[in-house]
Amino acid sequence: MSRAKIILLILSFFLLIGVLIITFYEVKEVPDYNWFSHYNYESNEPNDLYLFKSLIEEKYGLENLNLNEADSVYLEKGEDNLYVTIGDQIRFNSYEKDKFIEYISAGNNALIIARRIDVLNEKYDSLIDLSGDNMVTPYDVIADTTFCFDMNFISEDTTVLCYKKYIYNIEKPRKVTHTTFVEDSLGYIEELAYNHNYYRSFFGRIQIDSGYIYIHTIPNLFTNYGSLQDYYLPHFNKVFSYLPAEKVVLDKPKNRFYYDPANRKSPIDFILQTDSLRWSYYLTIGGMILFAFFRGKRKQRVVPMVKKNINTSMEYIQTLSELYKNQNQNHKLVKHIKANFLHNIKKKYNIDPNVEDYSRALSKKTKIELSDIENLMHKFNSAESSDFTDEQLIVLHKQIESFYKKAK
Numbered sequence: 001m002s003r004a005k006i007i008l009l010i011l012s013f014f015l016l017i018g019v020l021i022i023t024f025y026e027v028k029e030v031p032d033y034n035w036f037s038h039y040n041y042e043s044n045e046p047n048d049l050y051l052f053k054s055l056i057e058e059k060y061g062l063e064n065l066n067l068n069e070a071d072s073v074y075l076e077k078g079e080d081n082l083y084v085t086i087g088d089q090i091r092f093n094s095y096e097k098d099k100f101i102e103y104i105s106a107g108n109n110a111l112i113i114a115r116r117i118d119v120l121n122e123k124y125d126s127l128i129d130l131s132g133d134n135m136v137t138p139y140d141v142i143a144d145t146t147f148c149f150d151m152n153f154i155s156e157d158t159t160v161l162c163y164k165k166y167i168y169n170i171e172k173p174r175k176v177t178h179t180t181f182v183e184d185s186l187g188y189i190e191e192l193a194y195n196h197n198y199y200r201s202f203f204g205r206i207q208i209d210s211g212y213i214y215i216h217t218i219p220n221l222f223t224n225y226g227s228l229q230d231y232y233l234p235h236f237n238k239v240f241s242y243l244p245a246e247k248v249v250l251d252k253p254k255n256r257f258y259y260d261p262a263n264r265k266s267p268i269d270f271i272l273q274t275d276s277l278r279w280s281y282y283l284t285i286g287g288m289i290l291f292a293f294f295r296g297k298r299k300q301r302v303v304p305m306v307k308k309n310i311n312t313s314m315e316y317i318q319t320l321s322e323l324y325k326n327q328n329q330n331h332k333l334v335k336h337i338k339a340n341f342l343h344n345i346k347k348k349y350n351i352d353p354n355v356e357d358y359s360r361a362l363s364k365k366t367k368i369e370l371s372d373i374e375n376l377m378h379k380f381n382s383a384e385s386s387d388f389t390d391e392q393l394i395v396l397h398k399q400i401e402s403f404y405k406k407a408k
Contacts (some may be wrong), residue, residue, distance in 0.1 A: 012253040035168050038220065039066065039087050039253045046170070048227035049086065056084070060248045068251045075099060075249065078254030079210070081109035082245035086113040086219050097121040100172060105210035109243055113216040115179040124208065132327065147178060147218075160196050161231035163221055178202065179217040180275040189215070192242065203239065214242060263297055330393050334383035341380075341400060376403060 033046055057065055060082075068074040073096045075083055083103065090112050098121050105112060112119060148162040150368060164173035180200035181189055190215075193203035205212045216239065226232045234304040271277040321333060342353040349365040351358065359377055363370040379396050382388075388396075 003328070010228070033170075039223075042250065044224060046166070047220075047223050049224065051076075051224050051227045052086075052222045052236075056240075056250060057249060059240060060245060066249045068249055072096075073100065073251065075103040076108070076247045080245060081108045081247045082243050083110040083249045083250035083251065084110065084113075084223060085111075085253070088099065088114060089113040089116040089118075089252075091116075091118040093295065094121065101208060105209035107210035109212045109214065109245065109253050111214045111216065111239070111243060113219045115219070119213070143319070145174070149193055149202070150196055157232065161235055163218075163226065163229060164232050165220060166225055176220075181217070188217070193238075207331065211356075212242075214239075217380065248347055289340060304366060323332060329386035330390065331383040331386075333393070334380065334388050334396065337396070337400070338380040340382075348386055366403075368406050370404075372399075372403070376400070 026106045035046055037043055037045040038047045040050075041053040042048075042050060045049050053067075064078065066074070068208065073092060075081075081098075081103075097119060099120055100110070101121050101124065144162050146162050148160050150160055165176040165312075166172070167174045167176075178195075180195065180198075180202045181191070181204060189201075189206055191201040191204045194201040201217070205214045209374050221231070221235055268281075271281050306359060316407040345351055345362060346353065349362065351365060355361055361374045362368075363373050366373075376396075376399050377400065379392070
């Protein structure tokens with residue numbers, strides 16, 4: 001098969017794959033929503049409250065609205081005022097609880113929208129347990145994903161409103177768990193709205209002297225994505241129809257650890273009561289124990305690397321020979337060769353170069369013919385009186401090598 005046909009087959013294969021992808025997959029632009037942001041009054045994300053805040057501004061007037069961004073609870077002085085807060089859990093410390101009850105008793109109202117609530121001081125908490133199972137309990141919407149409810153306890157309106165919960169996808173609703181009042185608490189809470197299928201109330205009020213605390217246990221009904229559903233505006237209007245006010249404080253969710261100054265505990269108690277801090281504390285202690293066990297032993301110091309010894313003599317000889325060769329001064333190189341030769345002979349055979357009849361003495365020691373030694377010494381001596389060619393230098397080198405091989 002030719003190369004052109006192979007390339008054509010490969011291109012056809014990839015073209016077929018592309019057609020299949022286009023046929024079975026739909027490329028669709030997905031909106032970039034942040035589903036992890038919750039209860040932010042200034043955000044347009046699905047679970048935030050920008051529309052909720054805008055409707056409150058429209059109902060009571062922007063000049064009568066006080067948006068509290070601080071972590072502490074702020075309450076307007078006087079009467080006929082309204083305090084509104086929303087979140088998954090609303091908890092006050094003992095000081096805030098006392099101030100809150102004084103605020104309600106003075107003829108003001110409050111709307112608390114949360115799944116779990118702890119806002120009453122000891123005087124009322126013993127009668128109405130808003131933070132425990134006597135007040136609220138979760139139940140699962142098993143039949144479907146739709147939460148339908150009536151708001152007809154006080155009025156004659158029998159309209160049924162329905163809400164669908166969406167998570168990470170505004171096209172497909174999900175089954176969720178909602179929080180409602182239980183029957184044991186209904187002797188203290190006046191019901192204002194209930195689930196249509198299970199007849200469980202989720203919106204009610206508690207009277208304290210001249211004021212009311214309105215409690216709503218499903219904060220999702222007020223979020224931005226709920227505004228896309230038909231229930232949103234009728235539900236909002238019905239809830240706030242109970243809440244006339246001169247001034248309104250809209251309090252942000254309290255993203256803080258629960259701490260009660262009246263029940264001071266040690267830092268360790270505070271850490272152990274919070275799941276994330278408790279696990280961090282345990283992991284830190286465990287890590288320190290493991291470090292002490294595995295890394296606490298004394299270690300030998302690192303042995304430094306020893307550099308390998310370099311034979312600089314060979315480098316010196318190589319450099320010197322190259323120098324003499326480039327300068328065409330072979331006779332000087334011969335002098336060094338002769339000096340090295342005589343040094344080796346003296347070292348091995350203990351014959352001084354200045355001894356009388358040096359050649360004969362060396363011949364006796366090495367068992368080499370006298371004529372060969374005299375010839376070698378003649379070569380050394382001739383370099384002092386005449387130029388020494390490269391060919392002569394090679395012959396001299398061979399003679400020295402032959403001498404070392406023959407020497408005993």
